Amino acid sequence: xxxxxxxxxxxxxxxxxxxxxxxxxxxxxxxxxxxxxxxxxxxxxxxxxxxxxxxxxxxxxxxxxxxxxxxxxxxxxxxxxxxxxxxxxxxxxxxxxxxxxxxxxxxxxxxxxxxxxxxxxxxxxxxxxxxxxxxxxxxxxxxxxxxxxxxxxxxxxxxxxxxxxxxxxxxxxxxxxxxxxxxxxxxxxxxxx
Amino acid sequence: xxxxxxxxxxxxxxxxxxxxxxxxxxxxxxxxxxxxxxxxxxxxxxxxxxxxxxxxxxxxxxxxxxxxxxxxxxxxxxxxxxxxxxxxxxxxxxxxxxxxxxxxxxxxxxxxxxxxxxxxxxxxxxxxxxxxxxxxxxxxxxxxxxxxxxxxxxxxxxxxxxxxxxxxxxxxxxxxxxxxxxxxxxxxxxxxxxxxxxxxxxxxxxxxxxxxxxxxxxxxxxxxxxxxxxxxxxxxxxxxxxxxxxxxxxxxxxxxxxxxxxxxxx
Numbered sequence: 001x002x003x004x005x006x007x008x009x010x011x012x013x014x015x016x017x018x019x020x021x022x023x024x025x026x027x028x029x030x031x032x033x034x035x036x037x038x039x040x041x042x043x044x045x046x047x048x049x050x051x052x053x054x055x056x057x058x059x060x061x062x063x064x065x066x067x068x069x070x071x072x073x074x075x076x077x078x079x080x081x082x083x084x085x086x087x088x089x090x091x092x093x094x095x096x097x098x099x100x101x102x103x104x105x106x107x108x109x110x111x112x113x114x115x116x117x118x119x120x121x122x123x124x125x126x127x128x129x130x131x132x133x134x135x136x137x138x139x140x141x142x143x144x145x146x147x148x149x150x151x152x153x154x155x156x157x158x159x160x161x162x163x164x165x166x167x168x169x170x171x172x173x174x175x176x177x178x179x180x181x182x183x184x185x186x187x188x189x190x191x192x193x
Numbered sequence: 194x195x196x197x198x199x200x201x202x203x204x205x206x207x208x209x210x211x212x213x214x215x216x217x218x219x220x221x222x223x224x225x226x227x228x229x230x231x232x233x234x235x236x237x238x239x240x241x242x243x244x245x246x247x248x249x250x251x252x253x254x255x256x257x258x259x260x261x262x263x264x265x266x267x268x269x270x271x272x273x274x275x276x277x278x279x280x281x282x283x284x285x286x287x288x289x290x291x292x293x294x295x296x297x298x299x300x301x302x303x304x305x306x307x308x309x310x311x312x313x314x315x316x317x318x319x320x321x322x323x324x325x326x327x328x329x330x331x332x333x334x335x336x337x338x339x340x341x342x343x344x345x346x347x348x349x350x351x352x353x354x355x356x357x358x359x360x361x362x363x364x365x366x367x368x369x370x371x372x373x374x375x376x377x378x379x380x381x382x383x384x385x386x387x388x389x390x391x392x393x394x395x396x397x398x399x400x401x402x403x404x405x406x407x408x409x410x411x412x413x414x415x416x417x418x419x420x421x422x423x424x425x426x427x428x429x430x431x432x433x434x435x436x437x438x439x440x441x442x443x444x445x446x447x448x449x450x451x452x453x454x455x456x457x458x459x
Contacts, residue, residue, distance in 0.1 A: 059332050060332075061332070063332075063396075064335050064395070099331070101331055129263050132266065132329070133259065133263075133264070133265035133267075133273050133326075133327075134266050134326075134330065134423070135326065135404075135416065136335060136418070137328075137330055137331060137423075139402060169307070169405060170307070173258060173259055173265070173326075173405065174326075174405060174406070174416070175403060175404065176343075176403040176405040177405075178408075179403065181403070
């Protein structure tokens with residue numbers, strides 16, 4: 001009986017020591033953790049990836065315009081890479097069912113910024129009939145990407161669309177994509193101008 | 194000799210350009226359309242003061258949007274491609290009754306691309322081109338008719354006139370609508386007013402965009418989005434004969450006003 005009491009006490013001390021050690025390790029790791037707003041978690045054990053806030057666009061809740069939303073994307077120094085990340089984030093957001101601007105499955109094939117300031121957006125995964133009709137839906141879909149470029153990519157002067165590597169004339173039956181597109185200020189919600 | 198479609202189109206445009214001088218009068222300020230209280234019902238129809246021969250001598254091209262493989266907006270059993278064809282045929286009858294010669298770009302459920310529609314319009318040397326559509330928005334509360342006119346994507350690459358270097362002006366296919374912009378704006382304002390008296394219209398009834406179906410048309414052109422099929426009430430309304438008749442009457446009234454000389458319109 002006496003031995004059993006000693007055994008219980010030893011086990012209790014051991015468990016307490018383990019818990020205290022884990023607590024200290026958690027506290028030290030928490031103290032070293034970078035601010036969540038500006039960095040992402042470590043990837044593959046490497047250095048934390050710095051992020052930057054960009055302005056993307058959702059349909060406005062109370063009008064047929066676009067409204068700005070803030071989102072973070074990885075921060076890169078190359079302007080063309082930055083353009084690709086901005087458009088990628090804008091398209092990924094636009095296909096979310098809650099946003100509903102682009103058909104599910106729409107993907108960015110490639111995107112780059114030319115020295116002249118043209119942002120070339122090459123899309124894939126679109127349905128055969130494009131965006132599915134409706135000038136308003138088509139206008140908002142196109143302008144969500146164009147406005148993201150205009151707002152977040154300094155030096156970008158226009159946007160050109162390709163689909164599966166070929167120049168796109170339209171993504172439906174309405175908006176003409178043959179020329180370089182400038183951001184349509186009329187489409188932006190007052191908060192986004 | 195093999196003549197490609199773009200070359201043929203350019204020839205048609207160049208020939209059709211001779212009619213540009215016949216474009217309707219410069220824009221006159223139009224009254225602001227009244228927005229009906231309900232977006233799913235029709236207001237009391239305003240009497241249209243249009244003479245039975247008010248459109249005599251005019252050629253009107255009606256373009257029922259979509260068709261064939263391209264169904265356009267679909268809402269339940271409603272299909273935009275069929276609705277636009279129904280309204281085009283109804284409107285064609287009303288316009289013909291007022292003396293106009295009406296050409297439909299398609300008269301059945303066939304696939305047509307935008308260039309083929311423009312070629313059809315330019316072959317007929319129409320005085321006005323109306324592309325008929327129904328709208329969709331990710332915001333299901335969106336309602337009301339909208340009228341769009343063509344706005345060039347960018348004027349930066351417009352070719353400057355150089356009369357000394359050229360003896361024949363070349364008009365780019367995607368630029369031909371530009372020279373009809375004032376008359377198209379005027380027609381859009383007239384349509385906004387006429388539609389606003391008869392059917393629900395959007396809070397912003399007249400918008401400008403680079404529009405694929407209008408860019409190559411050599412006549413004052415507008416694209417009509419007559420109602421939002423993404424709105425359940427509007428979709429039900431759009432399928433009714435009353436709505437379609439109201440739209441056709443509004444088009445007759447607006448085109449008759451556009452046809453009249455400015456002095457007669459006052």
